[in-house]
Amino acid sequence: MISRLSAIALNTFREAVRDRVLYNLIVFALLLVAGAPLLGQISIDIERLVLVNVGLSAISLFGVVIAIFIGIGLVSKEIEKKTLYTILARPVRRWEFIVGKSSGLLMTLAANTALMTAGFYAALLIDQRHLGRADAGLLIAVYFSALQFLMMTAITLLFSTFSTSIFSAVFAFSLFVIGTFSEDLRNFAALAHGITKWFSTGAAYIVPNFASLNVIAQVGHEQPIGGRLIFFNTLYAVLYSAAVTAGAVLIFERRNLK
């Protein structure tokens, strides 16, 4: 089972890194980070903050975009190209296919995040001439972005199991946007009454909460991020992704591929 999963994951990773879209996005993100010091120069007293905000936002946003653009084709492309039948004709279970694909995309995102983080720290080093303790704290925001990618990968894969590429992209991006408003949804639920309250509370727990995973402003201002937040965010992201991936497996197991 492990060998089958790793074979699918590695093939997905290889396929993804050959994708031009990935390189275009990474190059664009790195250019953005490289250009950040210029933006800082024309502002006042916030040179480092501009670099931190641009760098961390680029890592987060481009990671999400990459997760969506590559994730939407993971299942649907295999169906369109008929390669899925070849894979499933072998002793590969459907759930192994889904979990393998998800792992491959996560490997791609991990490599991409590592590359962009290295570029970001290189820009910081060039700008400040040294790296300090406050700069190490920025890694928490990068880690939270990685948790965000974990959830987005699962979400994109879920839509990819029953929808076309275009619709998967639309659904995944919409859920990302809704996820950034999840705390507003919770506030709305707290103020609502009756069935609206039940419905909005349910929705607030079902949609992903991306608001708590965005700590760019806090780390930019060198505010401490508590260990409990790191632990519970990690727990939430892992459990949510596992639940959504399980949903994707359920749908894919029942899907008629004939």
Added chain:
Amino acid sequence: MKRNSTASVVAVVMLLTMGTGAILALHKVETVRGQEATLEEVLYLPSGKTLKRISLGYSSLLANIYWTRAVQYFGAQFHKRTPRYDLLYPLLDVTTDLDPLLIPVYQTGSIFLAQRPPEGAGQPDKAVELLEKGIRENPEYWRLYFTLGFTHYLDRKDYKAAQEAFAKGSEIPGALPWMKAMAARMAERGNDAGTAIALWQGVYEMTQEDSVRDSALKHIASLRVDAAIDELQQRVQLYRTQTGAWPADWSDLVHKGLLPGIPVDPTGEPYELLPLGSVQVKDPKAFPFLGELHQ
């Protein structure tokens, strides 16, 4: 092959001519719309709070962009020497809605707002509003109380409010003991050059921004010259009391033992002694803030 190369040449020519034409047309569009049209649109359509909601969590990045816009707007108006800074406060307000922890916006932005035109917007009440918002969001940051006291003292001439600001700031852990002394000085003296110099010295030390530091140095130099002129005029008056006549030049005062030598301003130029005992600098442009304490 030949067909392809013809197409390429046509494409290159089109790219260059059409591209240049588009740039020229855009230049015309900007002229017709006015330089501030885009700024006004981005400013008034969404409020800071709306912008924060639609920023998808990247509000601190957006705040950096808005602060840069505010700095550029101030710079543009400053170079035009225009007395109108209508968009400055709304820009600063949006910026601090997006990122309430962005301290430089409160500190430098309030100085931009408070100074008299054309050096600033001449809106000290708005500067106070911005600083009070900054203090609400960052109550532990005592330097904002300093800037608030500074604005009340120098720009609003409200010495009681200035005293309160310095006193409150001095109670915050980590505040320099100097804040307490400043609060006491506010109570004792209004329109005092020494106090004003100390305040501008504080601004100079707290900011990294070159234009603000440059302005602080000019204010300090102007205040010193103001104090020197007051002192010289008193000595001229003393000479008149002693001799019954106005001095013809500085050497009269030197010979009388009222001055150690010919007095010079910070640029090294001698002060000018005018008939009827008034004193002035040779080049008033070198000290753009002369007499501001008495205005």
